[in-house]
Amino acid sequence: MELGYGFKSRYIDVNINAYRTQWDDRFISRTFNATAADVAKFSQLSLGNAYFYNALNVGQLHQGIELEAKARPLANLRLRGMVSLGNWKYKGNANFNILDVQNNQEITGATGTINIKDLKVGDAAQTTASIGADYNITKAFSIDANWEYYDKLYAQFNPINFLTEAAREKGIVKLPSYHLFDVGASYKFTLDAKKSLTLRANVYNLFNKYYISELSSNIFAGDKIANGPDAGKTYQEAGRVYQGVADGNTGFLGFGRTWSVAATLRF
Structure with a gap:
């Protein structure tokens, strides 16, 4: 959902926009080489072998407000500015399984839950x-x-870092x-x-x-x-x-x- 308003005049243009976007079926996939800690959690893995986590039905909620303005105070001068304030979080926890990189087959029994509810979504600045x-x-x-x-x-983040509620509370x-x-x-x-x-x-x-x-x-x-x-x-x-x-x-x-x-x- 988006709601916006625009104003234009001889000297200034202003646009303001509010948005709320919800996904319920995104996914997270991360490749890793199994360490001793990974093998301790999942005995089906072989030390040093390559695997990847595949988390399905990952929910995200992005919401925020954006303001953009352009001004022409003089005939030869143009000014511009913008600000975007966002709040992007994961919506609920998600289940994952582990697959072997070599044959792309699921490792039987190597499944779990990643505790990501309310964690911040990474990889993009939420305030600009x-x-x-x-x-x-x-x-x-x-x-x-x-x-x-x-x-x-x-x-x-790697899903394996958030197998416990304590890890989730520590955050990103x-x-x-x-x-x-x-x-x-x-x-x-x-x-x-x-x-x-x-x-x-x-x-x-x-x-x-x-x-x-x-x-x-x-x-x-x-x-x-x-x-x-x-x-x-x-x-x-x-x-x-x-x-x-x-x-x-x-x-x-x-x-x-x-x-x-x-x-x-x-x-």
Whole structure:
């Protein structure tokens, strides 16, 4: 369900939208190599072999509100902004089975329930915002800038991590929020009445911000380290955190500063 309202005038356009989307039959699939802990839970597995969890009938509830605005306070200046506030959660628990990667056959008896009710849905920021501007210095030359903000971004997770209610209550690792700043410039050459050449340059993440864009594991800074010289200590106690996130996690960092140039010929 969606409900929206739009307003347009000579100087400003505003759109606001509220949404509620419910799924009852999504699925989660994760590949893994069986560890000793996995074999202890499911004796049908063989240590080191490749399997994947297959959880069916996974429910999700996404709801939120979005606001977008564009303004033209001057003939040569355009402003824009947006904010999106979401609340995305798993709806109820789900059952799963385990399949052998080699033959895609279900392992008899290797089934269970993942306790995911009310856990946050990961892999996408649930709060985002941006502010931007385009300014025409001359009729041919323009510059632009855009600031973006991302928050309430949660890790993905492996179903095996949530076989107990206690694990569910612990929740999902929340990634640190971050913001990015992009700039660009364009110059248009008029060749004749029908032809033009536009040169465009962009610099993305101008301030070379390093940020965590995605996690595929769910290790908290307060969790204990299992192996190595720091075994028995928490990641926080051992100083093994990056931006507040335990370094035992696997994931991806966002791009640093990048740039692009382009030429467009119209005829």
